[in-house]
Amino acid sequence: MPPATKRSRSRGGGAGGLEYISLDGLRIDGRRPTEVRKIRCSLGALSRADGSAYYEQGNTRVLVAVYGPREPHSRASIQHDRAVVKCEFSTAMFASPVYRRTWKGDRKSTAAALVMQKAFEGVILTASYPKSQIDIYVQVLQNDGGALVAAINAASLALVNAGVAMSDFVVACSVGFVDDTFVVDPSSLESASDRPELTLAVLSHSAKIASCQLDSKLPDGESFERALEFATSGANQIFKVLEYEVRKYSLNLLDSRGLVAL
């Protein structure tokens, strides 16, 4: 019997004896435990929205549109001193590997939308837009794990694209726990409902935590701290990519207005 199989068995392994971390310390897709998946993104992917972003993290792909600040649809939701932030999270029916009919507003989507709404309400300078509404719409096109993480990161970019004033930049990252190892940005293969997973949204400049969700339990309190460290380091990796994209986008914008020569 090859030693690799033996090791994974002795550790309990995953479903069907799948080995998540090889002897070389690499994950199934060849990443190191602290590495996030490849990120690609672009700002202004849609024509009608006030701001939009397309975001890809590995095989997870999302589109986010921002409408507003605009007049609220219902009078009841008007706040006279600030803007209200509304969020909708929906997943395309072909997004997951198995065919599943999904509906807008199922429990998981509503929970995800709420997390985003809370996180962004904290950073958008809502007091600058009294009596208005800012909508963030998420469409998951493909889900290979970490759809919420991708949605939060994409929404940050879309808000930048819409020119909404923010005090900070929200970056999210998740951490999984497989084979007694923390893995940053787990793919769908590495995340399962019975395995702990921490999703963290941090504010990149003030390093405050905007949202923190832990699914399933970790072995002890100390490992929670470790998980937070891993998630923060992952978020920092992601932020570098997003910051680069925003800078590139802003320079292009300035260039197109003749304000700076590239």
Place this chain on the structure above:
Amino acid sequence: MLSGAEKTYIEAGAAQGIRADGRGLLDLRPVTLETSLLPTASGSARVRIGGVTDILVGVKAEVVEPHVNAPDEGLMSFAVECSSLASPDFVGRGGADLNAELSQLLTRLYASSATRELRRGLALIPGRKCWVLHVDALVLDSGGNLYGALSLAVRAALRVVTLPRVVIIPGEADDDDEIEVNEEVFERLSRSEDAPVAVTLSAVGGRGIYIADSTSEEEACAKAAITMGVNLAGRACGAVSGGTGGVDMDTLKSMLKDAVRVGGDILKTTDSFLQDDIARMESGEEVEPVGFFS
């Protein structure tokens, strides 16, 4: 929402045979077509018209029991969702009516006898096993001619669908046959070229004036619209009329004739593109993606 002046401008222009964006009455906007961009789907396509209308279609397949009325045919189910990305009006249940209307259009286009051979190709064991194709479309952005863009995207996705080869293992009795799905060999659908495309002609302004591939502004001032399903054989497979006004019989006749012609052109152009695309994919050559999937 269109002002009176804008409406007059569009109508007067159409009467002169020229439109706001410089097109002739039956000219189409540039179409961008991309295929096989979703690795989780059996087939997928994205169509953009004029850089505005944006449709993404994913096809997934499952083995199910065929319908009792058509035991030797496979099934196709269509669902369209207008994403909130396209307009805040679609938030929550806001797009439900339009979703139903668009899904119904596709169901009608593919229910005709013109696509029977395509459905037959999905049969596995008559009366017991067949493929069902779940065709799901997402409207990401809308800027007129939704029907046309939607039907084109669905057709392109079906053209590139690959299903795993199925072997039928004969059983002892006649109804004992079992199937085995070979996940290593993939085959394209037979007769997917039969799939139709929808052409909408909208009557604007004076008598006998109508336009193809209308923008959302032009749609807003159209008195009536006729949507026709057209296939490669130049046959009409289903027609729907829309709009609040009506057209006279002579205009309707010439509209139907022109719809078949315009549809035929679209089919010819997209098919030559799709064939190149498929040939490139089969030769293993990398296809340079465009748009946000690049």
